[in-house]
Amino acid sequence: MTPPTIEDLRRQLREKFPQAHGHAILPDASSEPSGRPFEISSFPAGAISEIVPTGQGGGLSLWIAGLLADPEEAAEFPKFVLVDGGDTFDPASHTSASCSRLLWVRCRRVPELLKAADLLVRDGNVPFIMLDLCGLPVASLKTIPASAWWRLKQLAETNTCRLVVLAPFPLVPCASFRMSLSSRLTLADFDLPRSEILRRLVAQPNRLRHVT
Numbered sequence: 001m002t003p004p005t006i007e008d009l010r011r012q013l014r015e016k017f018p019q020a021h022g023h024a025i026l027p028d029a030s031s032e033p034s035g036r037p038f039e040i041s042s043f044p045a046g047a048i049s050e051i052v053p054t055g056q057g058g059g060l061s062l063w064i065a066g067l068l069a070d071p072e073e074a075a076e077f078p079k080f081v082l083v084d085g086g087d088t089f090d091p092a093s094h095t096s097a098s099c100s101r102l103l104w105v106r107c108r109r110v111p112e113l114l115k116a117a118d119l120l121v122r123d124g125n126v127p128f129i130m131l132d133l134c135g136l137p138v139a140s141l142k143t144i145p146a147s148a149w150w151r152l153k154q155l156a157e158t159n160t161c162r163l164v165v166l167a168p169f170p171l172v173p174c175a176s177f178r179m180s181l182s183s184r185l186t187l188a189d190f191d192l193p194r195s196e197i198l199r200r201l202v203a204q205p206n207r208l209r210h211v212t
Contacts, residue, residue, distance in 0.1 A: 037179060037203035038066040040128060046160040047176035048153050052167055054182040054204075060134055060166045062201055063181060065094065074100035080128045081105060081120055085113040086135015110140045114148055117163075121152055124159035132166045146173045180204045 036042045043049040053060060067080065074097045081103045082089060089106075091099050105120075107113045113131060120126050133141055153174045156163045165172050182202045 037063060037181065037201060038069070040162065042179075042205070043128075043162050043164055044176055045127075045162050046157045047163070048149065048156060048172055048174060049162070049164045049177040049179065050167060050170065050172050050175040051164060051179045051181060052170055054180045060132070060181060061088075062183060063166070064089070064130070064132075065098075066201070068094060068098040068101055070095060071097045071101065073097060078103040080130060081126050082130045082132060083107060083113055083116045083120065084135070085110070085131065085133045088132070088135035110136060110144060114144070117152060118155070121155040121159065121161050121163060124161070126161065128162045128164070130164045130166060133171070134166055134168050138168065141167070141171060144171070149174050175208055178206045178208055180206070 051060060051063060064082065079101045083105045085107050087106045087108055089104060091104065103126075105116050107116060113133070113136070117129065117131055120129050149172050152163060155161070165175070170178065180203070182204075
């Protein structure tokens, strides 16, 4: 039998003792908020990124709208997959051309979301996957074992997938990158066009270092 390598041992330890492998926030090179929240390259390939709101109405649904953009023509194939944990995505609020860029996977419970995420990341043919957990009960999110996130991280590394988790609070213990979003909108902004609202989103990036 081939003896285990250091990486094999680390993986086994992470799976058995996930609470011992947290992460620390590294200060970003710039203190200014990122102006690229909708660019794919802002999120590292082969890793899990996390987007969380800084307060009520942090703009996570707006981020999805900004990512889909408003193309003039429909896409031949989807470029993004949205695993919608709470079945809250509203395709009627987007153009048909925007929706053509998205494969929408509808879920209603945490086990369904995790199973769908595992299948999609393992497939290796989907380069950008979003997991929207914001429509799920907070109590159910806290039951997700850390080992589930580490498994998804390893799959993402293997298939160089960009896996972006949208959560109401920091949740993923092995995220490599976190972006905090603030919309700073009021009721007075209700009638503004979406393009103007998207410009008001404020994004603050944080690189994360895992404690091993």
